[in-house]
Every structure is written in structure tokens, then in C-alpha cells.
Amino acid sequence: MVVDDHPIWREGVARDLAEREVDVVATAPDGAAAVRIAKAVRPDVVLMDLQLPELSGAQATEQIRTALPDTRVLVLSASTEHGDVIEAVRAGASGYLVKSAGMDELVDAVTRTAAGQAVFSPGLAGLVLGEYRRRETEAPDAPQLTPRETEVLRLVAKGLTARAIATRLTLSHRTVENHVQNSLRKLQLTNRVELTRYAIERGLDADE
Missing domain, CATH: 1.10.10.10 (Winged helix-like DNA-binding domain superfamily/Winged helix DNA-binding domain)
Structure with missing residues (x-):
């Protein structure tokens, strides 16, 4: 399922994924719709934008993961801000990909996420790691x-x-x-x- 509040981007990504034999079962324009539709279609992977109306992508991710533990969420966002990446991981996202990624990279990330792997754009995992090192002790x-x-x-x-x-x-x-x-x-x-x-x-x- 593809979640993004920009119709051209949302439908374009859904179309490009479908052309590469990824089964796109639904799309959603905002966080609240994403939660509602996900509960109905139970997708294997939700491709989630962060900046969404109604509910933020992180809030929607948390609600989807709570309702559907077997559904994995891969964030696809323009933001590489430290806080956004950490918030997404804390909400239960399996990975985080930036929108500058190519379609081949996106298809690979969706496939790996569906297989249970954690997928991050280069450098982003390091952001999360550095923050937890700074903030947390065992x-x-x-x-x-x-x-x-x-x-x-x-x-x-x-x-x-x-x-x-x-x-x-x-x-x-x-x-x-x-x-x-x-x-x-x-x-x-x-x-x-x-x-x-x-x-x-x-x-x-x-x-x-």
C-alpha cells in the first residue's frame, strides 16, 4: 500500500511499482485513511510518507503496527532530518528510504522489507545509532x-x-x-x- 498526500507522486509510485510486478493493493492520501484502509486490505508492506494530514506518518505507522503486527512499514520521505528518522523507527517502521532513491532501489527495498529485513538509505542507520549512543546507556x-x-x-x-x-x-x-x-x-x-x-x-x- 502506498501512502502519500501528493496525488501525482502517490499514483506515480503506485504505477511504477505495479509495472515492476509489485502488487499494489491500495493507496491512501493521509494518515487516518492509511490506518483505515490498511485494516481492510492488510498489506504486507506499507510505503509511508511522514508529512501527512490527519495523522502524521509516524502516528499512522504506530497505529498500523499495533493493529496489524504482520504488516511492515517502510518510510519513504523527502526528509533526512535526524528526528524524523528516529521517530519513524520508534513508531515501528522497519526501514527508512529517502525519496531521491531510484525506482530499482525502491523495488529492492520493498521486497526486502516484505522479507523481514530492515532497510535504510545509506547513512540514515548511522543517524539512529549515533543518537541512541548519545541518549541511552545500557x-x-x-x-x-x-x-x-x-x-x-x-x-x-x-x-x-x-x-x-x-x-x-x-x-x-x-x-x-x-x-x-x-x-x-x-x-x-x-x-x-x-x-x-x-x-x-x-x-x-x-x-x-
Whole structure:
């Protein structure tokens, strides 16, 4: 589903996605309509603008994610403002893409979001990471991951697949998956998107 308050942009993106065999099930012109329509059509991915009438994109994202936990939200915005990116992630967005992205990049981002990956335009994940480093410190009772689990989590945050991580660390695919599952259990998270968001919030995808 494509959500944007500019009709030409909204319909153009929907048309271009459809031409590339992405099934566009609906469009919406504002945040309130996005929430209402999403509940009716239950899309796999909502492509969400942030600057919307009625409800902001972040507010709409939060309401959609609450009502439809299996629906993922990919923000597509002209803004690269620090606060906008952080607000979107806090609201439950799986990723954030700027509108200067090309159509091939957008199609790839939608596909990856549908597959459960966290997708950010280059540099934006770093904004989120830097902010959380500045504002947050680990709670004393935070779950403790082993050095290897942290190493795997760092690569998950960079967007690597389990097989790519296995190759990078010279481990078996099963061992990497075990580390991911152990991390999920310790952190009381349910999937890789939540795990990636956790890692991004704590700066684990930054280059060492």
C-alpha cells in the first residue's frame, strides 16, 4: 500500500511499482485513511510518507503496527532530518528510504522489507545509532550477550544474511542461526526485524 498526500507522486509510485510486478493493493492520501484502509486490505508492506494530514506518518505507522503486527512499514520521505528518522523507527517502521532513491532501489527495498529485513538509505542507520549512543546507556540489568552473539548481532544489523555471516565468521549456517535464536531469546524479541532494530538503536551496525 502506498501512502502519500501528493496525488501525482502517490499514483506515480503506485504505477511504477505495479509495472515492476509489485502488487499494489491500495493507496491512501493521509494518515487516518492509511490506518483505515490498511485494516481492510492488510498489506504486507506499507510505503509511508511522514508529512501527512490527519495523522502524521509516524502516528499512522504506530497505529498500523499495533493493529496489524504482520504488516511492515517502510518510510519513504523527502526528509533526512535526524528526528524524523528516529521517530519513524520508534513508531515501528522497519526501514527508512529517502525519496531521491531510484525506482530499482525502491523495488529492492520493498521486497526486502516484505522479507523481514530492515532497510535504510545509506547513512540514515548511522543517524539512529549515533543518537541512541548519545541518549541511552545500557540498563544495569540488560541481557548480556556473549562476544560471539554480539559479533553476529553486529553483522545482522549491517544487513547480512545468516549465510553471509557464516562465511564472514567461518562458522556453519546452523551455528549462526543458533546465535541469532539465543540472542532473540535473551533479549525477549520475536524476529530478525526486531533484532535489527535493537542492534541499530545501540549502535551495533557502526563500523568499528
